[in-house]
Amino acid sequence: MIGGRRLRIERRPNASGWVVFAVSVGAIIVSLIAIGVFFRGFGVSPLQAYRELLRGALGSRLGITETIRRSIPLLAIGVGLTVAFRALFWNIGAEGQLLIGAIAGTGIALYSGLPGWMLIPAMFVGGFAGGAVWGTIPAALKVRLGINDVITTLMMNYVAIYLVDWLIHGPWKGPTMRGFAYTDRFPAAAILPKLTGTRIHWPTLAIGLTAALLIYVLVRHTRMGFEIRVAGENPEAARYSGISQMKVTLLAMALSGGLAGIAGVGEVAGVHQMLLGPGQVSLGYGYTAIIVAWLARRNPLAVILTAFLFGVIMRGGDVIKVSLGLPFQLVNVFNGVILFFLIGSEVLIRYRLRLQAVEGG
Amino acid sequence: MRPTGTRSPGPEKRRNVEIRASDAPSAAVELRGIVKRFPGVVANDGVDLSVRRGEIHCLLGENGAGKTTLMRVLYGLYQPDGGEIWLGGRPVRIGSPRAALAHRIGMVHQHFRLVPTLSVEENVVLGLHERTGPFLRFRGVRRKLERLGEEYGLRIDSGAKVWQLSVGQQQRVEILKALYREADVLIMDEPTSVLTPQEVDGLFATLRTLVDDGLTIVFITHKLDEVMRVSDRVTVLRRGRAVSTVETARTGKAELARMMVGREVVFRLEKEPHAPGDLVLEVRDLQATNDRGLPALRDVSFELRAGEILGVAGVSGNGQQELCEVITGLRRAAKGSAALMTNDLTGCSARQIADLGVAHVPTERIRVGTVPNMSIRENLILKSYRTAPFCRWVFLDEGAARRNACRAIAEYGISAPSDGTPAKLLSGGNIQRLVLARELCGAPRLVIAAHPTYGLDVGATEQIRQVLLDQRARGAGILLISEDLDEILQLSDRVLVLCAGRVMGTLDADRADVGEIGLMMAGAQRSEVGE
Numbered sequence: 001m002i003g004g005r006r007l008r009i010e011r012r013p014n015a016s017g018w019v020v021f022a023v024s025v026g027a028i029i030v031s032l033i034a035i036g037v038f039f040r041g042f043g044v045s046p047l048q049a050y051r052e053l054l055r056g057a058l059g060s061r062l063g064i065t066e067t068i069r070r071s072i073p074l075l076a077i078g079v080g081l082t083v084a085f086r087a088l089f090w091n092i093g094a095e096g097q098l099l100i101g102a103i104a105g106t107g108i109a110l111y112s113g114l115p116g117w118m119l120i121p122a123m124f125v126g127g128f129a130g131g132a133v134w135g136t137i138p139a140a141l142k143v144r145l146g147i148n149d150v151i152t153t154l155m156m157n158y159v160a161i162y163l164v165d166w167l168i169h170g171p172w173k174g175p176t177m178r179g180f181a182y183t184d185r186f187p188a189a190a191i192l193p194k195l196t197g198t199r200i201h202w203p204t205l206a207i208g209l210t211a212a213l214l215i216y217v218l219v220r221h222t223r224m225g226f227e228i229r230v231a232g233e234n235p236e237a238a239r240y241s242g243i244s245q246m247k248v249t250l251l252a253m254a255l256s257g258g259l260a261g262i263a264g265v266g267e268v269a270g271v272h273q274m275l276l277g278p279g280q281v282s283l284g285y286g287y288t289a290i291i292v293a294w295l296a297r298r299n300p301l302a303v304i305l306t307a308f309l310f311g312v313i314m315r316g317g318d319v320i321k322v323s324l325g326l327p328f329q330l331v332n333v334f335n336g337v338i339l340f341f342l343i344g345s346e347v348l349i350r351y352r353l354r355l356q357a358v359e360g361g
Numbered sequence: 362m363r364p365t366g367t368r369s370p371g372p373e374k375r376r377n378v379e380i381r382a383s384d385a386p387s388a389a390v391e392l393r394g395i396v397k398r399f400p401g402v403v404a405n406d407g408v409d410l411s412v413r414r415g416e417i418h419c420l421l422g423e424n425g426a427g428k429t430t431l432m433r434v435l436y437g438l439y440q441p442d443g444g445e446i447w448l449g450g451r452p453v454r455i456g457s458p459r460a461a462l463a464h465r466i467g468m469v470h471q472h473f474r475l476v477p478t479l480s481v482e483e484n485v486v487l488g489l490h491e492r493t494g495p496f497l498r499f500r501g502v503r504r505k506l507e508r509l510g511e512e513y514g515l516r517i518d519s520g521a522k523v524w525q526l527s528v529g530q531q532q533r534v535e536i537l538k539a540l541y542r543e544a545d546v547l548i549m550d551e552p553t554s555v556l557t558p559q560e561v562d563g564l565f566a567t568l569r570t571l572v573d574d575g576l577t578i579v580f581i582t583h584k585l586d587e588v589m590r591v592s593d594r595v596t597v598l599r600r601g602r603a604v605s606t607v608e609t610a611r612t613g614k615a616e617l618a619r620m621m622v623g624r625e626v627v628f629r630l631e632k633e634p635h636a637p638g639d640l641v642l643e644v645r646d647l648q649a650t651n652d653r654g655l656p657a658l659r660d661v662s663f664e665l666r667a668g669e670i671l672g673v674a675g676v677s678g679n680g681q682q683e684l685c686e687v688i689t690g691l692r693r694a695a696k697g698s699a700a701l702m703t704n705d706l707t708g709c710s711a712r713q714i715a716d717l718g719v720a721h722v723p724t725e726r727i728r729v730g731t732v733p734n735m736s737i738r739e740n741l742i743l744k745s746y747r748t749a750p751f752c753r754w755v756f757l758d759e760g761a762a763r764r765n766a767c768r769a770i771a772e773y774g775i776s777a778p779s780d781g782t783p784a785k786l787l788s789g790g791n792i793q794r795l796v797l798a799r800e801l802c803g804a805p806r807l808v809i810a811a812h813p814t815y816g817l818d819v820g821a822t823e824q825i826r827q828v829l830l831d832q833r834a835r836g837a838g839i840l841l842i843s844e845d846l847d848e849i850l851q852l853s854d855r856v857l858v859l860c861a862g863r864v865m866g867t868l869d870a871d872r873a874d875v876g877e878i879g880l881m882m883a884g885a886q887r888s889e890v891g892e
């Protein structure tokens with residue numbers, strides 16, 4: 001009690017878009033302050049660190065294009081995750097779905113023997129299919145047998161990681177790579193075009209942006225989207241109104257896994273031009289995209305913004321770990337702290353604090 | 362009816378004789394100007410309540426009148442936004458149920474607070490901090506429970522696990538729990554809602570013994586009959602305010618009802634004579650299991666004709682839920698058939714059955730019947746979103762949904778700021794109006810209405826019953842499942858009684874008698890009743 005007044009927590013009847021926006025921005029600001037403590041611990045002034053970070057990510061043409069390059073997989077995966085989360089499916093297996101997409105793309109690039117003009121479209125289709133299959137396995141397990149989706153999607157990441165490792169050390173090890181655990185370099189026709197003078201592989205970016213728009217329309221304005229929303233908001237009501245949980249979950253996870261697979265194709269065909277170690281193919285994009293989708297409050301159009309924001313953090317983090325001599329796990333700390341405060345802030349969307357005078361007593 | 366007035370003091374058995382003697386005439390509990398607000402609602406708006414020592418005091422009011430809120434304030438579950446609580450002539454602050462118990466106030470909630478996997482005695486001592494060291498000793502507990510059970514007719518096997526007990530027995534455990542904690546004031550929140558008429562009699566006898574022994578009981582109810590039967594005085598609440606406190610002996614049901622709703626209630630609805638038409642639903646030897654895999658329906662057979670309301674009476678948990686679910690395709694039948702006209706429904710999906718013209722007003726209208734975070738507009742097309750006019754190719758037609766919502770809101774009197782309002786912001790009555798508007802559009806042939814007015818205020822109840830009668834007049838067959846016998850008798854043409862998943866018999870509503878139905882609900886076959 002504070003001088004005859006006390007703080008009370010009460011339910012917020014219906015949070016407006018502005019409240020959600022303000023709470024999200026507030027959560028990020030609080031995380032930045034918290035991470036400042038971390039910088040302080042390494043003897044770096046937080047303000048200087050953030051200035052360096054922003055300069056590295058946005059202060060030059062190179063910085064901006066590299067930021068965008070890192071946003072590309074976050075955008076594709078994040079858009080997909082909004083659908084999975086809408087359907088109340090906790091897909092934390094985007095990392096694995098990305099890798100399977102990368103494998104499928106690599107297989108088509110190196111071993112399909114398709115004519116050159118068909119390679120890139122076929123790689124994207126194959127990558128989408130691979131990720132979709134990887135995503136729908138845990139979906140089917142959940143709906144049919146009630147197996148926890150968090151555990152299956154997470155575990156299938158490891159299966160995908162070891163699959164990549166096995167391929168690059170074994171059957172797909174490139175003879176021209178002088179013993180390194182890489183596949184051979186992709187043929188020129190399988191390498192994605194870039195915007196001139198940058199490393200932005202624009203076809204993946206275009207797919208990501210288109211997907212954001214299509215998924216938005218799908219969820220808001222179509223029959224399937226209606227079913228996904230009902231099933232996600234209230235599974236009992238979905239059952240009652242005859243909506244098939246199996247159909248909805250499979251569809252949502254096919255989209256989610258498929259878009260992660262597209263991101264995987266983008267990384268191998270647009271950046272590395274070969275399949276290499278799983279930790280090199282993806283810099284944890286599958287996990288970071290969870291935060292991207294969460295911060296966007298499951299709105300696929302907002303993912304465009306949040307994916308860029310995390311692109312800034314990833315690129316800026318890379319820069320300051322070199323210029324300020326900070327450990328490379330820095331970006332992970334960033335992600336962890338932001339997710340922590342973001343989930344914590346959910347309470348403020350559903351409840352509000354009010355200072356109230358105490359009568360009597 | 363029991364005569365009221367001054368009662369003989371009765372044998373002084375309890376431990377607090379002196380306390381009671383010293384402030385005998387003063388009120389046991391006095392609430393002064395209690396205010397309790399929730400977002401968007403004032404649940405209690407300056408309520409005064411004075412409960413005399415040793416009386417049964419009814420708190421009467423419609424659902425949503427603020428009865429439970431007021432008692433939760435007294436029990437320390439809610440902190441009032443204004444007003445004072447006086448106990449035995451002194452103002453007190455009750456910050457938690459623990460504090461309430463320290464003031465010797467106990468509460469039996471409408472939904473019991475028991476741990477099903479623990480035994481009776483374990484439940485009783487749960488949360489007590491007695492100095493027994495690290496180990497629990499139950500011998501003393503058992504002895505005290507036995508003594509209390511003897512004294513008040515609340516005998517129970519104190520070693521039995523709670524999940525093995527019937528609902529009536531579980532209620533006894535709740536009462537014993539309060540008595541074990543030496544409660545002087547016992548709050549009972551709608552204690553009869555889960556009991557058979559016979560169990561209600563037993564409960565009332567127990568309450569009588571308790572007050573004869575000096576306890577004070579606050580009895581929350583919305584049933585006028587119970588007020589007349591059990592109470593000494595009654596306070597009527599309406600929309601968060603105390604309307605009046607009267608001696609039960611000096612009032613009557615009509616006056617109480619008027620105070621409760623603020624106007625005369627029409628107790629008789631307009632009902633056209635019974636003119637049954639073609640067979641709509643034929644159920645034959647239906648068997649099904651419940652969620653735990655135990656038999657829930659045993660060889661249930663009945664017929665329902667067009668233009669007829671068949672009421673299904675029974676204490677909850679006797680197969681009503683499973684019957685609804687099997688007919689609407691939400692549960693598989695183990696054996697037997699349910700046929701709508703000529704279509705066998707067993708084996709059909711919920712969607713196929715709905716498309717055949719079966720409307721379903723589910724028991725849990727919020728948890729099952731609506732999507733709380735979605736708008737009224739979207740909730741209204743929950744079952745018709747797949748086809749024109751609401752869907753063109755794969756795209757939803759917002760305009761059509763909006764026009765549909767406007768029509769439904771006007772026709773059923775759903776009160777809401779707009780058709781975009783999320784369903785979770787609606788009151789119970791408006792949610793039910795929404796569900797009915799959705800289910801009854803398209804003139805269904807069969808209407809399954811499960812507890813359609815449960816927890817609704819008198820206004821909404823009346824409207825919803827009238828809507829069901831209109832459907833009957835239109836020629837729909839209606840299966841009405843309800844625990845409210847008055848409702849069943851008022852609306853139904855025939856009454857079917859279920860007990861333990863068996864049909865105990867079917868009666869004509871005109872000639873049915875509540876006592877007879879009560880016996881059948883408790884498991885007596887139709888033929889036995891007649892003898």
